[in-house]
Amino acid sequence: MTNSVNSATRRARWTTLIAAGAAVVSLAAGSLPASADERTPAPATGTARGHQPVDTAALAALMxxxxxxxxTMVRVGGHGxxxxxxxxxxxxxxxxxNFRIGSITKLFTSTVALQLIGEGRFTMDTPVQEVLPGTLPAHWQPITVGQLLSHTSGLQMPCVEFGKDEHPAPEQVIAHWTAPGCAAPQYPVLTQQYNGANYFLLGMVIExxxxxxxxxxxQRRIAxxxxxxxxxSPKAGDGSLPGPALAEAGDIDPWAWAEGGMISNAPDLxxxxAALLRGRLLKPSQQRQLFTMPALSEGNVDRYSMSGMMRAEADGAVVWGKTGSMGPSTSGVFATDRGARTVVYSLVPVTKDRTQMRVHLGRLITAAL
Structure with a gap:
């Protein structure tokens, strides 16, 4: 059986992958130029995930x-x-x-926060109000660091937004989320709800x-x-994208910061x-949080671990990663167990059909992994 056929049998299992900020493509077959320094895919032997050949024909069609x-840009790596x-x-x-990685930034934020937990600076159960007194309304119930990481804080979406020419400080962003008239957190919290406000607060906790x-x-702890x-992470108001740039810069979110403001490239991601999944960045107790799923994530289309990392399955294999969008591009990074196989992608969508995008992303990642 060919790899293309194998890919087709796995596609249905990817319908739970996409999150806010992710996009996918459904395209006709076509030729795919390799990069200048890697014209031929590296040879692969064996059938174990991470050693099986990359389905380059399927990738070419999808890209x-x-x-x-x-x-579309795709980079497939892993062991070897x-x-x-x-x-x-x-x-x-x-x-x-280089490209703006959008909400993939959250993985860097959660990694730094988990490192600080491992150092005893605070715990998963530490209330944000204890670290940042006066930042949240006094009548709100305590929100813990762990709830921020796992998107189980109950925080609602902002009712006031900034213009693209504004460059607010993190405190101003949170003030917009908590302004009079905006929705307060829902109690009790009944489900996991993805929200960038959680990671603005985490950035403030880190500082x-x-x-x-x-x-x-x-930079000090990861890069x-x-x-x-x-x-x-660029400074506020810095709209530049250092060359070589993957795509045109486009409009950027002026308040993304620890929630979605970083710049990177495919080799770095x-x-x-790989380092994160192989335990190079966290102590064992915090490493376990990467893969622990909160009960409130059950039943959600998009599921996030206690560390805010996305969990999905492909052909029985659990895959971990994160998606993100910024400017004209939508990107993602995913990997199998301990980084045996990794995939980084970035594309420039021209459709807003989320269902079509969701299905294609599953096919793209399945072909790569």
Whole structure:
């Protein structure tokens, strides 16, 4: 049986993958140029996930520019290094091209927060109000760090938003979420509800606990130790994207910060994800939080662990990762157990059909993994 047939049998299991900020493509078959330095996919032997061949024919078909996306980049890696990489449409063919990673930023934020928990700075059960007194309305019930990480805080979406030319401080963003007339958290919290406000508060908790800027902590604790030369959190108001850029810059979210403001590239994201899943960044007790699913996630289309990482299944294999959108691009990084196989993608969607996008993302990742 060919890999393409195997991919087809796995697609149905990916219908629970997508989250806010993720997008996918459904395209006709077409040719796929490899990147300049990796024209031929690396050889693979065996049938275990992480060693099976990449389904390059399926990837080529899914990445061809069409009615849903006009360009797609995919990088497949894992044990043994890069297995395959390529880009279509107007996207840069440079395998180290930079792009805004959107809500993939949340994985960096949660990793720093879990490191601080491992150092005893606070716990999963520490109320945010204890670390950041006066930040949330006094009449609200306590919201814990663990609830922020797992999107089980009950926080509602903002009723006031910023203009694209505004560059608010994190405290101003939270003030918009908690302004008079905005919805208060729902009690009791009955389900997991994905919300960027959780990660703005986590960024503020990180800064309060360390006495240093969030961006500095990401560099000190993750980017520099792992050699992530293209990964950083830009300063407020910095709309630049260093070259080579994967795609046109487009409009950016002025208040993304610890929730979705970082810049990176495919090799860096691959390295970060592998290090995270292999236990290089967290102590064992915090490492377990990466994969522990809160009870409130049961029954949700999109499920997040206690660390805020997405969980999905493909052909019986559990896959972990995160999606994100910023400017014109939608991106994601996913990996199997301990990073045996990883996939990083970024595409420029031209449709708002979420169902079509959801189905295609499953096919794209299944072909890669």
């Amino acid at each position: 061809a520019p069409g009615a849903v996306a006009n360009g 290094g890069v297995r395959w990489t390529g880009a279509t449409g107007p996207l840069s063919q440079d395998p180290e091209a 309060k606990a360390t006495g240093r800027p969030y961006a500095d902590e990401v 520099r130790p792992l050699g992530l030369r293209h990964t950083y 691959e390295r970060f994800m």
